[in-house]
Amino acid sequence: MTPSPITAYRHRHLLGIEGRLPHEIEALLDHAESYVGNTRLSDRTDSVLHGGTVINLFFENSTRTRTSFEVAAKRLGADVINMQVATSSVAKGETLIDTAVTLNAMHPDVLVVRHPESGAAALLAQKVNCAVINAGDGAHEHPTQALLDALTIRRHKGHLGGLTVAICGDVMHSRVARSNIHLLTIMGARVRVVGPRPLIPSGIASLGVEVFHDMREGVRDADIVMMLRLQNERMSGNFLPSVREYFRYFGLDRDKLALARPDALIMHPGPMNRGVEIDSDVADDVPRSVIREQVEMGVAVRMAALEILCATLRREQQETP
């Protein structure tokens, strides 16, 4: 008998994709798949997390991710509390640990954390008894984004192994890129990163990717073209001369897309900067653009992650009298 997806992922937290095993990722994706139908029903409230408490703890502005987690938790019957914490420039970490200790005393089941600094979710996980889901920490990881991207790809292509995926743009500052690189390489895809040299971090090839600085070469014969948001607010200096120059060489338009496979999927984690990293015409090219479907899969993946982590937590609690 194959193990249930619920028990295949055995970790207390979901802090990142790096180091996870193929069967753990399969389990999360399989379980998420089972929720895709559910999210399309009109009466779709489940009760597996009835009585549970999920706290969305966001130290960074995010409407999309927070809403996605909120919808996912509510559809499982959990109570959801949203906490938007203003981050001043001073003592961010102090706020983080203090807040963690305070929230922990309220005995939530899951803390969903978004923080502008790498390692913040892991630091918080050390201070609490509940499960922690990393909803993005600095330039480190954003595991549920990679999972929802993988689920989207899998539904279209049937598999992940063997596909050629081009991740394009600001890889340097992107946690989405890192989580996707880990997940896709673990699952046997061929991953390329494409971008101007100042936005490609040193040593990235050691993560098992091919590096391209020419977008045309990078997307040639790709099965998936995954665009990254150009995060201007993250840049400490001027990495690039101008938006129009960036778009000319690294923006995804029909011209460059023509070099990818004819059935290539276009993906973007959102929110898009139309005319910066992606042409509107391409972004709205249904059925090749699956950007809206990514959002839909986000809810399913987060439902699966929430349920699996809660189940693990409850098993632990039963085992320790």
Added chain:
Amino acid sequence: MGYREPGRVAYVNARLLDPASGLDTRGALLTEGERIVSLASTPFPDGLAADIQVIDCQGACLAPGLIDMRVQLREPGHEHMESMRTAGLAAVAGGVTSMVCLPNTDPPLDDEATLEFVARRARLNGLAKVYCYGACTLGLQGEALAELGIMAEAGAVAFTDGVKAIASAKVMRRVLAYAATFDLLVMQHPEEPSLAGGVMNAGELATRMGLSGIPREAEIILLERDMRLVAMTGGRYHAAHISTSESVEIIRRAKEQGLRVTCDTAPFYFALNEQEVREYRTFAKLSPPLRHETDRQAIVAGLRDGVIDAIASDHSPQDQDTKRQTFHAAAFGAVGLETLLAVSLGLYHTEGLPLLDVLARVTSAPAALLGLEAGRLRAGAKADLVVFDPDRPWQVVASAFLSKSKNTPFDGRPVQGRVLRTVIDGRTVFTPDD
């Protein structure tokens, strides 16, 4: 307890080690008052006079007390992290009898009044001797020259802007040239600030962890620039805590060219590598950052072949609030006074350096660099001594540190080399509890 002039003390049954002269022999040492009177390989054939206090070293090593040429005292200004008293207690527990403190106090040591304040406060403690660097520039701002001549008269042993590089080539040129006028030593924190905005060593691990990197080139570029300025001005230059393989080569070439250049490193850079920061361990967040294993090996090689003149602890106390943070937000630095000897002895135990060579890097070499009357075991010298067992194993326990701050990447590390007694000016100021 009032000050009492120590009488005559005989340290018998010791292994006498004097790195400067190469002395390594069984014997005894006699002190009278604050000074060493004699060393003898056949101890006192006429017997010992009745008024002499005898200390049996039981075969342990007796060496000059350690000179730690890079310590941040935090007093005045940040006494919640460290004070002269707690730093002094930590120093003597580590066998350190002289420490040279950086000018990055608050207010900074950039005039004779603050230097004299520190000197007076340190004397009151009667623990490890405190020497000071003066600031190169006013307020450590890297712009206007400080009064180097007057500060040197007030006791500043050398000049530096501490943990900040003198970034402007124009200012560095003037500092070196002006200091050379009085033959004063300038110590640089060799790191190009415009490349050093990150939080750990740049490279694959930083990319994996999503942390901003400080490339090795930040150190390399500033050292290469400074070598040109030293050649141009004829200044005396010391590079602090070098951390990369290229840095060793730059200093080697400069010495071969006859430039008056020296350097030190800290135990972190020959005992640890960047893997220590995994799991976002902020206690391993250091400046310069821990580098790649190949750099660590090059630093060991630089110590072995003598390019690296000295080892300093780079003692940087930080309290819990500044370290219990996300990696990005946490402060740089680690304490080091209490682990300086034991971690440095790792060079002897595991890297094959001769014991005297290791000791020279923490005694006679820094003394010679800074012109201190210390670091020698010879008749007439001040009786600043350490008795230690180089082989005795122990485990570093940060919570047991006497330093007010406990931030060390060595917590839990098994080490060899235990301080058994620390003597300053003929008086025993430390013996371990166990």
